[in-house]
Amino acid sequence: MIYDMEYETLPREALEAIQLRRLQTTLQRVYATVPFYRRRFDEVGFKPSDLRSLEDLRRVPFTTKQDLRDNYPYGLFAVPMENVVRIHASSGTTGKPTVVGYTARDIETWATLMARSLSAAGATRGDIIHNAYGYGLFTGGLGVHYGAEKLGASVIPISGGNTKRQIMIMKDFGATILTCTPSYALHLAEVAHEMGVDFKDLKFKAGLFGAEPWSEKMREEIERKLHLSALDIYGLSEVIGPGVAVECLEAKAGLHIFEDHFIPEIIDPNTGEVLPPGSTGELVFTSITKEAFPVIRYRTRDITSLNTEPCLCGRTFVRMNRVSGRSDDMLIIRGVNVFPSQIESVLMEIQGVEPHYQLVVDREDNLDKLTVLVEVGESAFSDKVKTLQDLEKLITKNIKEYLGVSAKVKLVEPKTIARSEGKAVRVIDNRKL
Amino acid sequence: MRVEQISVFLENKAGRLAEVTRVLSEAGVNIRALSLADTSDFGILRLIVNDNEKAKEALKANGFTVGKTDVVAVEVEDRPGGLHRILDILRKAGINVEYMYAFVQQSGDNAVIIFRFDNLDEAVRVLTDNGVTVINGSKVYTM
Numbered sequence: 001m002i003y004d005m006e007y008e009t010l011p012r013e014a015l016e017a018i019q020l021r022r023l024q025t026t027l028q029r030v031y032a033t034v035p036f037y038r039r040r041f042d043e044v045g046f047k048p049s050d051l052r053s054l055e056d057l058r059r060v061p062f063t064t065k066q067d068l069r070d071n072y073p074y075g076l077f078a079v080p081m082e083n084v085v086r087i088h089a090s091s092g093t094t095g096k097p098t099v100v101g102y103t104a105r106d107i108e109t110w111a112t113l114m115a116r117s118l119s120a121a122g123a124t125r126g127d128i129i130h131n132a133y134g135y136g137l138f139t140g141g142l143g144v145h146y147g148a149e150k151l152g153a154s155v156i157p158i159s160g161g162n163t164k165r166q167i168m169i170m171k172d173f174g175a176t177i178l179t180c181t182p183s184y185a186l187h188l189a190e191v192a193h194e195m196g197v198d199f200k201d202l203k204f205k206a207g208l209f210g211a212e213p214w215s216e217k218m219r220e221e222i223e224r225k226l227h228l229s230a231l232d233i234y235g236l237s238e239v240i241g242p243g244v245a246v247e248c249l250e251a252k253a254g255l256h257i258f259e260d261h262f263i264p265e266i267i268d269p270n271t272g273e274v275l276p277p278g279s280t281g282e283l284v285f286t287s288i289t290k291e292a293f294p295v296i297r298y299r300t301r302d303i304t305s306l307n308t309e310p311c312l313c314g315r316t317f318v319r320m321n322r323v324s325g326r327s328d329d330m331l332i333i334r335g336v337n338v339f340p341s342q343i344e345s346v347l348m349e350i351q352g353v354e355p356h357y358q359l360v361v362d363r364e365d366n367l368d369k370l371t372v373l374v375e376v377g378e379s380a381f382s383d384k385v386k387t388l389q390d391l392e393k394l395i396t397k398n399i400k401e402y403l404g405v406s407a408k409v410k411l412v413e414p415k416t417i418a419r420s421e422g423k424a425v426r427v428i429d430n431r432k433l
Numbered sequence: 434m435r436v437e438q439i440s441v442f443l444e445n446k447a448g449r450l451a452e453v454t455r456v457l458s459e460a461g462v463n464i465r466a467l468s469l470a471d472t473s474d475f476g477i478l479r480l481i482v483n484d485n486e487k488a489k490e491a492l493k494a495n496g497f498t499v500g501k502t503d504v505v506a507v508e509v510e511d512r513p514g515g516l517h518r519i520l521d522i523l524r525k526a527g528i529n530v531e532y533m534y535a536f537v538q539q540s541g542d543n544a545v546i547i548f549r550f551d552n553l554d555e556a557v558r559v560l561t562d563n564g565v566t567v568i569n570g571s572k573v574y575t576m
């Protein structure tokens with residue numbers, strides 16, 4: 001089902017003409033209103049009026065997550081606060097989250113993109129959407145919510161957690177579309193099974209799952225256990241939130257990027273060079289309709305490739321393949337971004353603890369499990385068991401407090417963490433995706 | 434009146450204890466008394482040896498985390514109620530025993546128990562005031 005027939009099926013030429021016009025406008029606007037972008041453009045001698053073709057975008061400098069942090073909280077906003085009607089933030093980093101803002105029109109755009117996404121999953125006005133994405137600063141919950149309302153469907157704003165109650169509500173309210181993270185979908189299946197509820201007896205026909213990487217194997221498992229069509233949805237708060245790209249029910253092969261609002265590029269993460277079509281590299285986005293928080297060549301750090309083949313569904317937008325990894329060492333644990341450096345700073349704050357650590361991630365019962373191995377040096381060591389257990393508890397507590405994730409802390413002997421070329425291997429990801 | 438004890442951090446996995454005894458044996462260090470405290474993840478091995486410096490050096494050279502603590506060696510009469518008498522003295526004085534373990538050797542007719550106290554000096558004073566024999570480090574290492 002195509003929500004925006006006109007835009008979603010635009011011939012390539014017409015689409016590119018729209019992109020170019022919108023890109024020019026956006027570059028002019030950020031140059032005029034955001035000192036950061038003016039400085040960046042000036043540094044490389046780029047004037048927005050220099051942009052004559054989409055190819056010229058390559059001359060524009062990248063924006064990174066660090067730039068967003070450096071301009072915390074409102075430094076990259078391109079409109080006065082009186083025009084900002086909503087603020088969201090990424091799940092948090094070293095104390096400072098990434099803050100993004102929306103004008104009323106941005107919210108409208110976002111709702112439209114989510115309405116398109118829900119339609120791509122087959123949702124219509126007659127559907128009941130069980131939205132188990134978290135509501136709050138995280139864009140997942142409210143993003144889906146507004147899209148569902150825009151579509152005219154009925155939305156159940158259940159948010160995350162309280163799983164048994166969710167199962168009861170699913171059963172009683174007769175929801176037909178499920179939206180949540182893929183790992184939570186599998187968790188729902190398990191809890192339902194324990195409760196003696198069979199998804200076969202529920203009314204779900206499709207689900208949009210995103211906010212964390214997942215695999216084809218996981219799709220099969222979700223579809224088998226939940227008796228619905230499982231579709232991948234992609235988005236990030238820096239660009240807009242969920243609904244940057246979505247799979248279609250017809251093909252289930254790659255996510256259509258809503259190119260009338262975002263220009264994707266694939267670059268070599270090391271050199272920054274734009275790669276030829278079909279290459280695998282880091283995904284970069286430029287938003288071309290955002291008012292409050294436009295991003296110019298934002299490096300997502302997600303590794304993927306683009307597919308320009310025509311799609312069964314009739315949409316002409318390019319498709320991005322599943323995200324296969326990250327160009328940095330960021331981990332996504334149960335939807336929360338975790339950088340090894342954040343764990344390091346937590347450890348450094350604890351007296352006597354040396355920053356020799358390793359993160360081990362496993363997926364148990366479909367939930368991510370983070371174990372932090374910490375080497376015990378002489379200054380942290382004690383001959384008393386209680387002292388060491390208190391140390392484990394303190395590290396666990398601080399990680400939870402600063403990063404928002406629960407981790408199991410395990411003290412290990414010095415030098416047990418493998419060091420290759422003098423550099424420790426910081427992350428062991430055992431999740432089979 | 435203090436006895437120096439060394440402690441070693443051990444990950445809870447097969448062969449780690451044997452690694453400690455191998456290192457000590459190769460260094461020619463004799464173990465006088467030991468205790469192992471364990472949790473599901475790690476263990477702490479506490480040792481009284483005949484040559485602390487040599488033991489520490491050898492263990493550290495093999496990558497172990499080694500700590501040093503002063504403990505007290507006390508003579509306990511080898512008869513029913515012998516240990517209770519000592520513990521009762523400590524209880525009355527309000528001194529908490531962090532942990533304790535038995536010595537392999539006897540001192541004459543008495544057993545020897547190693548105690549770890551938070552307030553070591555106070556504990557030694559109370560014990561000696563009550564006529565309990567506290568054994569010197571130098572004597573313990575060579576008993």
